[in-house]
Amino acid sequence: MLTDRQLLILQVIIDDFIRSGQPVGSRTLSKKEEISFSSATIRNEMADLEELGYIEKTHISSGRVPSEKGYRYYVDHLLSPQRLTQEDIKKIKSIFAERIYELEKIVQKSARILSDLTNYTSIVLGPAVKDNKLKRIQIIPLNKETAVAIIVTDTGHVENRVITVPASVNASDLEKMVNILNERLLGVPLIELKDKIYKEVANVLRTHIRNYDSMLKTIADTLDVPQEEKMFFAGKTNMLIQPEFSDIQKVRSLMMMIEQEKDFYRLLRKHSKKGIQVTIGRENQLSGMENCSLITATYSVGEEQLGTIAILGPTRMEYSRVITILNRVASDLSTVLTDWYQNN
Amino acid sequence: MLTDRQLLILQVIIDDFIRSGQPVGSRTLSKKEEISFSSATIRNEMADLEELGYIEKTHISSGRVPSEKGYRYYVDHLLSPQRLTQEDIKKIKSIFAERIYELEKIVQKSARILSDLTNYTSIVLGPAVKDNKLKRIQIIPLNKETAVAIIVTDTGHVENRVITVPASVNASDLEKMVNILNERLLGVPLIELKDKIYKEVANVLRTHIRNYDSMLKTIADTLDVPQEEKMFFAGKTNMLIQPEFSDIQKVRSLMMMIEQEKDFYRLLRKHSKKGIQVTIGRENQLSGMENCSLITATYSVGEEQLGTIAILGPTRMEYSRVITILNRVASDLSTVLTDWYQNN
DNA sequence: GTTAGCACTCGGACAAATTGAGTGCTAAAT
DNA sequence: ATTTAGCACTCAATTTGTCCGAGTGCTAAC
Numbered sequence: 001m002l003t004d005r006q007l008l009i010l011q012v013i014i015d016d017f018i019r020s021g022q023p024v025g026s027r028t029l030s031k032k033e034e035i036s037f038s039s040a041t042i043r044n045e046m047a048d049l050e051e052l053g054y055i056e057k058t059h060i061s062s063g064r065v066p067s068e069k070g071y072r073y074y075v076d077h078l079l080s081p082q083r084l085t086q087e088d089i090k091k092i093k094s095i096f097a098e099r100i101y102e103l104e105k106i107v108q109k110s111a112r113i114l115s116d117l118t119n120y121t122s123i124v125l126g127p128a129v130k131d132n133k134l135k136r137i138q139i140i141p142l143n144k145e146t147a148v149a150i151i152v153t154d155t156g157h158v159e160n161r162v163i164t165v166p167a168s169v170n171a172s173d174l175e176k177m178v179n180i181l182n183e184r185l186l187g188v189p190l191i192e193l194k195d196k197i198y199k200e201v202a203n204v205l206r207t208h209i210r211n212y213d214s215m216l217k218t219i220a221d222t223l224d225v226p227q228e229e230k231m232f233f234a235g236k237t238n239m240l241i242q243p244e245f246s247d248i249q250k251v252r253s254l255m256m257m258i259e260q261e262k263d264f265y266r267l268l269r270k271h272s273k274k275g276i277q278v279t280i281g282r283e284n285q286l287s288g289m290e291n292c293s294l295i296t297a298t299y300s301v302g303e304e305q306l307g308t309i310a311i312l313g314p315t316r317m318e319y320s321r322v323i324t325i326l327n328r329v330a331s332d333l334s335t336v337l338t339d340w341y342q343n344n
Numbered sequence: 345m346l347t348d349r350q351l352l353i354l355q356v357i358i359d360d361f362i363r364s365g366q367p368v369g370s371r372t373l374s375k376k377e378e379i380s381f382s383s384a385t386i387r388n389e390m391a392d393l394e395e396l397g398y399i400e401k402t403h404i405s406s407g408r409v410p411s412e413k414g415y416r417y418y419v420d421h422l423l424s425p426q427r428l429t430q431e432d433i434k435k436i437k438s439i440f441a442e443r444i445y446e447l448e449k450i451v452q453k454s455a456r457i458l459s460d461l462t463n464y465t466s467i468v469l470g471p472a473v474k475d476n477k478l479k480r481i482q483i484i485p486l487n488k489e490t491a492v493a494i495i496v497t498d499t500g501h502v503e504n505r506v507i508t509v510p511a512s513v514n515a516s517d518l519e520k521m522v523n524i525l526n527e528r529l530l531g532v533p534l535i536e537l538k539d540k541i542y543k544e545v546a547n548v549l550r551t552h553i554r555n556y557d558s559m560l561k562t563i564a565d566t567l568d569v570p571q572e573e574k575m576f577f578a579g580k581t582n583m584l585i586q587p588e589f590s591d592i593q594k595v596r597s598l599m600m601m602i603e604q605e606k607d608f609y610r611l612l613r614k615h616s617k618k619g620i621q622v623t624i625g626r627e628n629q630l631s632g633m634e635n636c637s638l639i640t641a642t643y644s645v646g647e648e649q650l651g652t653i654a655i656l657g658p659t660r661m662e663y664s665r666v667i668t669i670l671n672r673v674a675s676d677l678s679t680v681l682t683d684w685y686q687n688n
Numbered sequence: 689g690t691t692a693g694c695a696c697t698c699g700g701a702c703a704a705a706t707t708g709a710g711t712g713c714t715a716a717a718t
Numbered sequence: 719a720t721t722t723a724g725c726a727c728t729c730a731a732t733t734t735g736t737c738c739g740a741g742t743g744c745t746a747a748c
Contacts, residue, residue: 025710040722043711061710061728101490101506136484140496143687146445148500152484156492160502162445237603240596248592252584259581343487369741382691387742405697405741 002052008034009045010054011078014066018316021243023063068281068315071293075278075319082324091117092329096336103127103155103337108232110309110329115235118322120313121258125268126230127306130191132157137181137223139174141165147174149222153190155341161222166214177209181219193223229307231265233258244291244314257288268308271296276323281315293317297330301338309333346396352378353389354398355422358410362660365587367407412625412659415637419622419663426668435461436673440680447471447499447681452576454653454673459579462666464657465602469612470574471650474535476501481525481567483518485509491518493566497534499685505566510558521553525563537567573651575609577602588635588658601632612652615640620667625659637661641674645682653677 002010012032016024026039026046035042046064049055054070057063066074084092095113100106107126114122132153141147144167151159165174184201185193197220205212236258245251258264267286271277271294280293295317296310309330311322346354356376357368370383370390379386390408393399398414401407410418428436439457444450451470458466476497485491488511495503509518528545529537541564549556580602589595602608611630615621615638624637639661640654653674655666 023710027710038722039710040712040724041720043713044721047712057711059710059729061712062730063710135486138482138484138494140480140482142479142498142500145687146500148496148502150482150494150496150502152486152492152494154486156486156490156506158492158494158502158504162500237596237599240592240599246592248584248590248595251592251595252581255581255584343489367741371740383741384691384693384743385689388690391743401742403698405743406699407741 002049005037006045006049007078009042010049010066010070011074011080013046013049013055013064014070014074014078015080017065018318021316023058023065025063028063066316068283071280071315071319072283075280079320079323082320084324084328088117088325089328092325092332095329096332100336100340101156103157104230106333106336107307108234110333111232111234114309114311114325114329115238117325118311118313118318119235119238119241120311120317120322121233121235121238123264123268123310123312124232124234125308125310126232127155128227128229129153129157129159129225130227131189131304133187133189134185134193137178137185139163139178141171141174149219151190151223151225154187159190159225163218163222165218166211168211169215173209173211174215177205177212177215177219180204180208190223190225191227193225194220197223228265231261231268239312239314242314242316244316250291253288254292257286267294268296268310271308271310272298272305274298274300274305276326278319278323291315293319295319295322295326297326299330299333299337301334301341306337346393349381350389350393351422353386354393354410354414355418355424357390357393357399357408358414358418358422359424361409362662365660367402367409369407372407410660412627415624415659415663416627419624423664423667426664428668428672432461432669433672436669436676439673440676444680444684445500447501448574450677450680451651452578454677455576455578458653458655458669458673459582461669462655462657462662463579463582463585464655464661464666465577465579465582467608467612467654467656468576468578469652469654470576471499472571472573473497473501473503473569474571475533475648477531477533478529478537481522481529483507483522485515485518493563495534495567495569498531503534503569507562507566509562510555512555513559517553517555518559521549521556521559521563524548524552534567534569535571537569538564541567572609575605575612583656583658586658586660588660594635597632598636601630611638612640612654615652615654616642616649618642618644618649620670622663622667635659637663639663639666639670641670643674643677643681645678645685650678650681 009029012029012034013024026042029035029042030039046055050064053067054073055064056067058065091113095106095109104126107124111122111124132155134151135154136152138150139147145164146162147165148160148162181201184204185196188196202216205216239245239254240251263286267284277296278293282290284294291314292312293315294310294312296308298305298308300306309326311326353373356373356378360368370386373379373386374383390399394408397411398417399408400411402409435457439450439453448470451468455466455468476499478495479498480496482494483491489508490506491509492504492506525545528548529540532540546560583589583598584595607630611628621640622637626634628638635658636656637659638654638656640652642649642652644650653670655670
């Protein structure tokens with residue numbers, strides 16, 4: 001549909017605009033070494049590109065800026081692959097410098113390094129706890145009424161909650177109960193726990209424990225662990241450097257959106273397809289994101305997807321560089337974690 | 345030092361400026377009902393007040409705005425006590441509407457309500473874990489090499505960490521060891537744990553456990569729980585509404601300061617005196633805080649201070665209202681928590 | 689000691705003029 | 719049939735000048 005020359009012009013416009021942030025005019029373009037025809041020709045081509053919706057003017061006699069459609073085409077077809085510098089690679093490696101003990105730590109560190117590397121905001125979705133398998137349940141009485149219930153998973157993740165223990169349940173009952181639970185539920189993924197308790201463990205409990213029913217619901221509720229992955233942000237203030245956010249109103253709506261977390265989490269969940277995903281501006285369907293793009297990659301252990309790493313930047317983002325970095329971090333993360341899980 | 349009339353004028357200037365955000369001129373002042381003398385007189389008085397450093401001009405023929413010294417005097421001597429509306433009280437009560445299970449939850453909720461109530465940013469310093477007393481230690485093996493160590497405190501707080509277990513330590517050793525630790529350390533404040541292990545428990549371990557030394561350091565390190573209280577923020581974006589932060593540069597330096605957390609935590613720790621504390625603008629000695637004031641109150645259980653609740657706003661802050669609200673929330677929080685601890 | 693009056697200052701709002709980067713269109717050149 | 723040079727035109731941004739209003743300081747009268 002587009003001629004080679006139009007593609008060339010589109011690419012150069014977007015590259016230049018990403019670099020400078022300024023609308024690009026025909027004269028500027030004609031001076032580029034890639035371009036060997038006059039500004040008048042360029043003007044004609046630009047008029048066509050505009051008609052097709054790939055570029056826009058900010059006012060009637062201004063240079064052109066990419067439209068969302070333009071960025072979309074650029075991302076889908078025109079990206080010039082980037083190479084990482086030694087320094088970049090060094091920084092990425094530094095994520096894995098220390099021995100890993102806890103998943104969350106390394107995930108948090110990834111977020112920090114990513115924002116550092118890109119100067120945008122990074123968001124990392126930690127591994128979903130729900131797929132971890134139960135290692136141990138423990139209930140530790142605090143006083144007559146309350147106890148703290150603790151769940152340990154095979155990955156070393158610990159969930160805990162304070163619960164009320166009915167007066168009718170005594171310490172030995174509690175202990176017996178915990179033993180049964182541990183016996184029956186070892187290795188069960190957390191998300192199936194609740195179901196399993198009602199279907200398989202309830203019966204056993206009934207035969208062994210007095211008053212089992214008064215505890216059953218409490219226990220089941222406790223084991224009903226949060227479904228949502230934790231979200232880690234880093235570099236939230238990086239967006240404030242971007243010239244497109246010199247308008248305090250835009251900053252405000254963006255920051256509120258981020259602070260609210262819920263909508264943003266949902267958006268991120270839509271990006272769970274494997275590989276790199278890019279959504280540009282209003283494609284994100286979230287107010288406050290009109291001027292932002294979101295790029296995500298997923299990391300996995302073996303074949304199983306664990307989580308998502310993402311970069312949030314202005315639509316005028318260095319797509320090429322960010323994609324390269326995300327790819328690299330996601331793949332390194334996958335390798336390291338796969339290794340780690342195997343020794344677990 | 346200042347005459348009554350000067351005080352009156354200072355107070356009215358600050359009240360008006362806090363309300364409007366605009367420099368206050370002699371004509372505006374002379375129309376206030378509290379004021380019964382002419383604008384010329386006011387001009388004379390204002391010239392004096394300026395000379396003494398309580399007010400400033402933004403340019404040579406502008407109205408006056410309060411200086412930091414002015415705010416300081418205002419806060420120390422001129423505050424007109426405020427009454428909370430029914431609505432305010434209702435919101436504050438809503439913090440305590442649900443049954444408390446975990447301290448952190450209620451502390452987080454306080455932060456949310458505070459920012460909601462004031463339209464400024466609120467920060468809450470949670471109870472320091474270090475003063476909690478040990479309820480139970482648990483070590484749960486994950487595989488040959490690693491285990492997760494869990495510490496439960498009397499308040500139901502759970503700390504956990506993944507540790508490496510030397511191959512030479514077997515499961516029964518581990519169990520014995522945990523038993524000894526629990527026996528000897530029950531009720532010890534977390535901050536004293538490490539010390540106590542070396543001084544009192546090491547000997548016992550030596551006599552009962554093979555290879556006790558290879559574990560000792562690991563255990564001691566694990567029990568060396570973070571000293572710092574957790575900080576909860578709410579309403580970070582509220583500052584963006586304030587007209588004094590229409591300048592993106594100011595927003596940026598403030599936000600970076602907040603994101604960094606460390607300096608801000610230190611500042612907050614300086615506010616640990618009982619009762620209300622106010623620091624104004626550069627008194628905070630923190631870049632990014634030049635245009636901000638910080639007001640804090642502490643909450644306690646019985647006589648023991650637990651934590652701090654704080655409001656961060658522009659120097660042009662509604663001091664009176666904020667102080668009233670903080671006082672109320674701190675006292676309610678103290679009452680509820682004291683009660684809660686007693687039943688613990 | 690207080691106030692009215694006056695000359696003066698400055699910021700903000702507005703309009704007019706200027707500049708420069710950019711466009712679209714047309715006719716000539718290739 | 720493309721490409722390009724040239725030209726008229728547009729608009730944002732900057733500069734300049736003007737005016738107004740809110741405010742001040744000072745002085746002389748009350």
